[in-house]
Amino acid sequence: MNRKQFLKLSSLGLSALSFKQVPTAAVNKPIVISTWDSGMAVNAAAWKILGTGGKSVDAVEAGAISIENEINCCVGLGGYPDRDGIVTLDACIMDEHANCGAVAGLEQIKHPISVARKVMELTPHVLLVGNGAQQFALENGFTKEPAVLSKEATDAYNNWLKEGKYKPVINIENQPKKTFGGPFAPTFFNDGTPNHDTMGLVAMDATGNLSGAVTTSGMAFKIHGRVGDSPVIGAGLFVDNEVGAATSSGTGEEVIRICGTHLVVEFMRQGYSPEMACKKAVERIVNRDKAKAKTLQVGFLAMNKKGEHGAYAIQKGFVYSIKTNTENRIIAAKHLI
Ligand code: SD4
Numbered sequence: 001m002n003r004k005q006f007l008k009l010s011s012l013g014l015s016a017l018s019f020k021q022v023p024t025a026a027v028n029k030p031i032v033i034s035t036w037d038s039g040m041a042v043n044a045a046a047w048k049i050l051g052t053g054g055k056s057v058d059a060v061e062a063g064a065i066s067i068e069n070e071i072n073c074c075v076g077l078g079g080y081p082d083r084d085g086i087v088t089l090d091a092c093i094m095d096e097h098a099n100c101g102a103v104a105g106l107e108q109i110k111h112p113i114s115v116a117r118k119v120m121e122l123t124p125h126v127l128l129v130g131n132g133a134q135q136f137a138l139e140n141g142f143t144k145e146p147a148v149l150s151k152e153a154t155d156a157y158n159n160w161l162k163e164g165k166y167k168p169v170i171n172i173e174n175q176p177k178k179t180f181g182g183p184f185a186p187t188f189f190n191d192g193t194p195n196h197d198t199m200g201l202v203a204m205d206a207t208g209n210l211s212g213a214v215t216t217s218g219m220a221f222k223i224h225g226r227v228g229d230s231p232v233i234g235a236g237l238f239v240d241n242e243v244g245a246a247t248s249s250g251t252g253e254e255v256i257r258i259c260g261t262h263l264v265v266e267f268m269r270q271g272y273s274p275e276m277a278c279k280k281a282v283e284r285i286v287n288r289d290k291a292k293a294k295t296l297q298v299g300f301l302a303m304n305k306k307g308e309h310g311a312y313a314i315q316k317g318f319v320y321s322i323k324t325n326t327e328n329r330i331i332a333a334k335h336l337i
Contacts, residue, residue, distance in 0.1 A: 038067060104128075198250075213237070235252070260298070
């Protein structure tokens with residue numbers, strides 16, 4: 001094949017592909033989906049904006065703020081500390097124009113998602129970390145608040161210290177569990193460490209525009225300075241307003257390794273449904289090392305431009321919450337192992 005034929009074929013292929021991908025009118029909008037069952041309350045907060053004709057970017061920020069306000073939760077200042085006993089927070093936000101902002105390793109600021117939004121709106125940058133992120137927050141009207149560990153967080157941390165070995169793991173939900181009260185009650189597994197409550201949410205507003213947000217305290221008892229997938233655009237969150245959006249929860253390192261949410265969106269661009277796109281991304285992780293995958297949990301959650309949504313996880317136990325004009329419920333994700 002000469003270059004001319006190749007170019008002709010490619011352009012035919014591309015136009016056929018783009019024809020297949022051109023989004024039709026969004027169905028059932030507005031719509032918001034969030035990771036975990038705690039997403040129900042997060043969706044309710046986002047719906048106050050979406051349901052009154054507001055913008056998806058405002059809705060996802062409001063949803064994230066609502067869970068950052070909860071003290072008994074693994075998100076925000078009520079989150080679990082790192083191995084030095086310090087709570088460090090990660091968050092990111094992305095809108096329909098591919099504007100995005102993120103913070104990582106942020107200490108003593110109650111609403112990292114709103115700092116991420118300021119990074120997006122006030123700076124030419126995408127990600128600010130550590131002291132610099134805190135300094136930027138303070139310059140922009142946020143105030144310092146100490147993270148006060150709950151009794152449960154203190155006990156879990158002290159238990160973990162006794163063991164004295166550094167082995168951060170994301171819990172897998174298909175183990176016997178116990179929970180404690182509150183709307184955002186973390187679920188305890190294995191050694192009792194709630195470790196999975198990263199909030200990722202994706203919304204489509206009444207005009208059909210997509211945005212997403214993620215907020216988390218990250219992996220419990222991590223090395224101070226460790227950053228997972230959550231604040232990394234393309235890993236913990238990706239939005240392409242032509243195609244769809246995706247978010248993730250679970251072992252961040254595995255998600256970063258495959259640029260997880262970007263991959264999910266690219267699979268949707270190829271025509272896969274949100275659920276199949278999530279499944280193919282999960283397979284990418286599992287197929288590389290099947291034995292290791294048995295010890296991991298990663299879940300992807302996605303929505304396409306038609307308002308179709310779906311999720312997939314490595315292990316049993318990943319769920320997501322959905323809210324539309326006609327639906328308000330929790331959906332269990334399928335799983336590979
Ligand atoms: C991280 N992905 O820091 C996060 C943890 C998480 O639910 O999702 N927990 O790796």
